[in-house]
Amino acid sequence: MEIKAFAFDLDGTLVDSIADLARAANAARADLGLAPLTEARVASYVGDGASSLVARTLADDHGAEFTGTALQKEAMNHFDMHYKRGLTIDTTFYPQVQITLSRLHERGFPLAIVTNKPERYTLPLLRELGVSEHFEVVVAGDTLPHKKPSPEPLLHVAARLGISPTELLMVGDSKNDVLAAQAAECPVIAVSYGYGGQMDDMGADRVIHHFADLLEFID
Template sequence: MSRVPVAEPLTVSAVLLDLDGTLLDTVPDLHAAASGMLRDLGRPELPLDSIRSYVGRGIPNLVKRVLSASLAAAEDASPPPQDALDSFRRHYAVENGRNSLPYPGVIAGLDALKAMGLPLGVITNKAAAFTLPLLELSGLAAYFDVVVSGDLLPKPKPDPMGLIWACGRMAVSPADTLMIGDSVHDFHAGRAAGCHVFLVPYGYNEGQDVRNLDCDAIVPSVENAAQRIRHRTATQIKNSA
C-alpha cells in the first residue's frame, strides 16, 4: 500500500489504535515505576528520556532494557530477573495513570471517529492488569469496542494476531481496517494483518524514525487521522460485492 494523499480520504470499516505513545504519553508513570525498581535493587536511577527510548515491547522487555541501559536487551529471549519484574509491577500498579495524559488531538480525534459510527479497538503490548485501569483513569475506556492487551493472546505486536482477532470481534475485514500507531511494531503488525496503517511521529519508536516506513500516511495527530478517513458502511460493502 502506498501513502494516501490528503485529498483522497481512506474508506474503512473500523479503526485500531496503539495505546502508549499514540493515545497516551505514559512515560512519566513508567519512569516512576522504573525508578522505584532501581531503588529497590540499589541501583542508580535513569533519566526520563532513557525510559522513553526503551518503551515499545511490553513491561518484561522494558525491565530488561532498564537493567542493562540498552535497547538491544530486548533481543535476548530470556526473561528479566523475577525480583526486578515483580518490583516494577508493584511500583507501576501504584503509578499507572497518575501522570499519563492524552496527546493533543486524541480526544477530538476519538470523538470524530465515534461520530462516524466506526467501531474502535485498542491494540497494546501492555498487560491487561495495567491496560484496563489506565483506560478507565484516562477517560478513554468508553470509546473502545474491543481491547487487546499484550497478554490476551499468545503473540503480541509486531505479530498480527491481536489485530486479526480484534477485527474478528468487530466483524470487519482487516483489509477494511485502519491501524494507527507510533512505532515500527505497529507498522509491521498492521501490514502483516493486511490493514491500512497511519503512523504518528511523536511517540515511542525505539530510535527509529517512522517517517521512513512505507505506511499509508504520517499524521500529526489522531484528530488529523480522523479527517483523512470516512466510514465504509455495511451497505456500501454489500453493494460493492
C-alpha cells in the same frame, strides 16, 4: 482506503505515559541499588511490553531480553508494584486525542486498542482515563498467544468486528505497529510524536503529525 474501524496503539499514540513508566522503572532500579535513568532513556526501551521494558531498564541496554533470571523476576515484581500504584499520576492524552476519539465514536466507527502493554495495566489505565467506553475491543500484550509485530492481534480485532483486515486502520507510533499491520494486510498510519523514533522511513501508508488528522479519512 475504505475504513470501517480503527485500531490504536496506546503508549506513544493515544497517551504520553513515559513519566509514569520511568518513575516505576527507576523506583524498581532504586530498590535494587541502581541509579535512575533519564525519561528519554526509558522511552527508548518502550514498545515491546512490560517484561522487555524491565529487562532493558534493568540492564540499561536495548538489546537485553527477559529470560526469567532471578534478578529480572525481582525487578519485574518491583516494577509491577510501583507502576500499579501510579498508572495515571502524570500520564496524559496527546493533544486532540480525546475529541477525535469522541468524534469517531459519534460517527459510529468501532474503535479498538491494540497494545503490547499487559492487560493488568491496560484495562485499569483506560478506566482511570475515562475512555473505556470508546473501545469495543481491547487487545493487550498478553490477551493472545502473540503480540505485535505479529498480525494476530489485528486479525483478532477484525474478526471480532466482522470486517475485513483491509477495512481496519491501524494507528501507532512504532515499527511494531507498522509490521503488524502490514502482516495483517491492514492499512496503517504512523504518528510522528510518539516513542518509536523517525517514522518516515518505517513503511507506513502515511505519517501524521496531529492526531486530529485522522478525521480526514472519514470526511
